[in-house]
Amino acid sequence: MGRGAYALARVAVIVRAPAVRLWWLGVLGAGIGTLVPGLTGRRTGLVAGAALFVVAAAAAFGARRRRYGELARGASRAGRSVFLQDRAVTVRAWRRARGWWLAAAFLAAVGSSFAVPAAAGLALAGLGAGLWAKALWLGGLERRCGHLLWVRTEWAQGSPAATSVPGYLTTGLAAGDALPGGAKRRGGTTPPGGVAVSAAR
Template sequence: MGRGAYALARVAVVVRAPAGPLWWLGVLSAGTGALVPGLTGRRIGLLAGAALFILAGAAAFAARRGRYARLARGASRAGRSVFLQDRAVTARNWRRGRRWWLAAAFLAAVGSCFAVPAAAGLAMAGTATGLWAKALWLGGLERRAEALLWVRTDWAQGSPAAKAVPGYLTTGLAAGDALPGGARRRGGATPPGGVTVGAAR
């Protein structure tokens, strides 16, 4: 699994890639909903939204955590010929592939404001928060193992924990341009196009 030339994406970066768009679209649609009375009224809409924020965040954080943990425990060392995909490239590819889904979710959230103001937008923001929390949890796994988790880009077209993903690969903590958990690494970015693992094992 660790041989051959292919591209790897950071698992935590893929997990947190939807968080930014979902957060801002959710906040925008919730703010729009706060201006619309709706059928239920603003107060009920905001209370429902607060409940959905918590539920959606908890669901996003908990989803497939056991699968992530199992794949992390069984991860093998990456070969020297692989390429590490830049953090920005991984996030951009995910967002480009799902831009219409994000647009449809935003329009649906705004439309729902006429029934229950702000509720759907707060649910989107809660989902984003849960994904950020999951990325931080993955960062904790990486720090304890002293190894970053990567997945082949051709395996993780949908999710880095999908059934089609047979396993993860690891590198040292210094590899790539993202810290444990997927946050941007300051002052140590990789050059465009990725680098081989061998320099940061």
């Protein structure tokens, strides 16, 4: 699995990519929703939204965590001829491929406010919060293991924990331009097009 020249994307960055967008789209959708009385009234909508926020955050955080753990435990060392995809490239690719989904979710959240004000918007925000928390959990896992987790870009078109993903690859904690958990690394960047793993072991 470590042979040949191919690109790798950080697992935590992929998980983290939609978090901020979902959070702010959800907050905006909920804010717009509070301007609409709706069928249930604002107070009922906000109470329902708070409950949905907690449920959505817990679901996003807990989804496939066992699978992530299994793939992390079975990860193998990346080969010397692979390339690490920049954090910004990974985030941009995710958003470009799923921008229509985010737009549809936002419009649905706003539209549903005519029935239950703000509820769907808060649910979207909860999904974002849950994914952010999962990225932080992955960061803790990477620190405990002493290496970063990567996945081949062609394997992670749907999800980095999909059943079609045969395994993860690892590098040292200094590799790439993202910290454990997927946050942007301060004080340095990688060259355009990625950097060879062998240069960051």
